[in-house]
Amino acid sequence: MDSGFVKTEISGDGLATITFGHPAHNSLPLDLLKEMSRQIQSAGNHSDTRLILLQSAGKGTFCAGASFDELLAITDAETGTLFFSGFADVINAIRTSSKLVIGRVQGKAVGGGVGLIAACDYCMATEHAAVKLSEVSINIGPFVIAPALERKIGISAFTQLSLNPTRFFDAQWALQRGLIQSVFPTMAEMDGAVQQFCKSLMDKSQEALTALKQTLWRGTEHWSRLLYEQATISGRLALGAESKKLLRELKGK
Template identity: 25%
Template sequence: MNDTTHLSQIVEDSTAVLTLNNPPVNALSCAVLNELAHRIQQIAADPDIRTVVIHSALPKFFSAGANIQELAALRNSREGQVYAERGQAVLHQIEHLPKPAIAAIEGVCLGGGLELALACPLRIATTASRLGLPEVNLGLLPGFGGTVRLARLLGTTQAMNMILLAKEIDGAEAARLGIVHQVVKPGTALETALELARQIQSKSPASVAAILCTLLPRDDTLEKHAFEKEARLFGARFDTEDAKEGIRAFLEKRVPQFQGR
């Protein structure tokens, strides 16, 4: 096993298993994103790896999202936009792999954690999983592609319901809506994902790559503009008092008092 501070990788039967381990909640810090980008780049170049599974070493958290301390340190719209663009770039790497990535979701999967899962073409959750994009509660919006990918999956109406109201749903509801492909009992998401990976590996790798290229958007100009707009609007929030108040309130464990400024 090749270990790093917050991410480890093993290769099992041609499947690269990436394990997030950033206690207490698997926050997607810049360090975690950088290591994830490095791993995905290596996986893309390795012909012996045919599938990828991303899961968590923490039984109660797939990932609770961005590192709030890092968000609090962003000083203006430009820094916020660069932050969002970096997260988007890493998740684009995952989505655009010619080998399918499978998210095995146990426990909490919120904010950037759900955005990471949405970048995986296949997703497994459990009945105990909690999924949502609660960024509006911080005076923000999703910045790692969540608005684009969730709307792509659900359509504008259902995506609006989840994002605008910061609605959290369980794994069964996520499966009903089509956010995840399968819901299983707690403690079995990784096992299910590995079995799914084995089934995919029985198919032609070239056919699998072609199917991913056909089904997943690659060069859609409108969608590219949508990602750019999301990053720009995410960044713009860091010029507002509401975003500062929302982040402070989260860190101070209190209800934010938004003033519309």
């Protein structure tokens, strides 16, 4: 890829670590979204995989969400729907994987990055983690990731997030509402806890863990249709002249 990467490493004990990165604060253009979805599916289907760890590169931002450059390049509803469907693909890949997906969050997450956290089955973070849904500030809305967030934190907390598009909510807020499950002072402490937690699951019955995953996601089967319907809303709204103006202003800051 010209910019950004997604890579998978499977350890001898069966931990598939999927790492993504992008120079623009780990933002996600469509190519990276497609590759992330493909690698999640591939890792889940690999005979050696027992557990998936999803993480981003670096020590700063976890994920800045949608690529501003690609949002600005959207010129028709079809292209807009295709772009936002990339987030739907990743969420559905996590949802339908037979393997549990553990999230590792070292820093801030915006928009689609918050959706990634919500889609993970279990998340650990540092105290530097914070979440923001900025979509309303650019006249769009967090439509594709809404079901994942509503499922994880409830409609009240999702409303608070989505209607405060310029505010970062800190790690303790996310912990108290169930978006993440553990918070640590440093990356080193988080990584130690992640390693220990993953290790504790490696020798457990794969049949039991798969059945548990299916139970955790019960009632979401319609997401294979719903998330793409939501993507059409975002794709249409992204065409607005005012949305483009606001995006250019934000990009210039």
